[in-house]
Amino acid sequence: MNDPAAALESLIEPAVAALHSARHVCVITGAGVSAESGVPTFRDALTGHWSKFNPEDLATPEAFERNPRFVWDWYESRREMIRRVEPNPGHYALAQLARRVPRLTLVTQNVDGLHQRAGSRGVLEYHGNILRDRCTVERVAASRSDASNDGLPKCAACGGLLRPDVVWFGEVIPAGPMLAAAEAAADCDVFLSIGTSSLVYPAAGLAECALDSGATVIEINPNPTDLSAAASIALGGASGVMLPRLLAALPPR
Numbered sequence: 001m002n003d004p005a006a007a008l009e010s011l012i013e014p015a016v017a018a019l020h021s022a023r024h025v026c027v028i029t030g031a032g033v034s035a036e037s038g039v040p041t042f043r044d045a046l047t048g049h050w051s052k053f054n055p056e057d058l059a060t061p062e063a064f065e066r067n068p069r070f071v072w073d074w075y076e077s078r079r080e081m082i083r084r085v086e087p088n089p090g091h092y093a094l095a096q097l098a099r100r101v102p103r104l105t106l107v108t109q110n111v112d113g114l115h116q117r118a119g120s121r122g123v124l125e126y127h128g129n130i131l132r133d134r135c136t137v138e139r140v141a142a143s144r145s146d147a148s149n150d151g152l153p154k155c156a157a158c159g160g161l162l163r164p165d166v167v168w169f170g171e172v173i174p175a176g177p178m179l180a181a182a183e184a185a186a187d188c189d190v191f192l193s194i195g196t197s198s199l200v201y202p203a204a205g206l207a208e209c210a211l212d213s214g215a216t217v218i219e220i221n222p223n224p225t226d227l228s229a230a231a232s233i234a235l236g237g238a239s240g241v242m243l244p245r246l247l248a249a250l251p252p253r
Helices: 004-021 031-037 050-051 062-065 068-084 088-099 175-188 205-212 241-250
Strands: 025-027 104-108 128-135 160-167 190-194 216-221 235-236
Touching: 004 216, 004 235, 004 241, 025 088, 025 175, 025 205, 062 068, 068 128, 068 160, 088 104, 088 175, 088 241, 104 175, 190 205, 205 216, 216 241
Parallel strands: 025 104, 025 190, 190 216, 216 235
Antiparallel strands: 128 160
């Protein structure tokens, strides 16, 4: 009979060896990492009052144009929930890993800022950050004005209406993070895909780019994904368990 623990152990050793010799590690994280901190996915959060609405009613430019107050109510409720959760061991392990390898590029599809709270720096936020505001006039991250006639947040610099600084359905990934992530995936010699379904493009294409460039691709996910068969090493498990385990086994350089 196969021993799952022994099978997993046989994969840990080559994963640690790859990280130990890596010149550049590129990491992409998805909703599974945040879920371990208690952050529900966007669709899973459509409960209670919000269960009667579709994502298109809450997270599109058209929805915001129709009823900005309605959209802001939804995002304020999400912000309150995210502020109550904490980074998990997987978040902290990635921040520590960045100090153990020559170079690490962290790309996240999550919008909750938990990587930064855990100590990661220079995070490439593929889908923005839900805790940040963006001016609809200047189209840049902005702080809020204290004055508002209609109760909606306004830009402190120009008075324009603010929106959450996230990528909505129908919008494109910001060019800066997208290009930097693609360059990192092509340059790295180890690519970690963590807690992501590997279904949504262009993010899912980063692992493919790394594979095409000859990188060792290590997947960490409790369940098999579309990437699992192609990955160099597929570690079945939660990021909060597997990442600290890899980090603990990683010898000093």
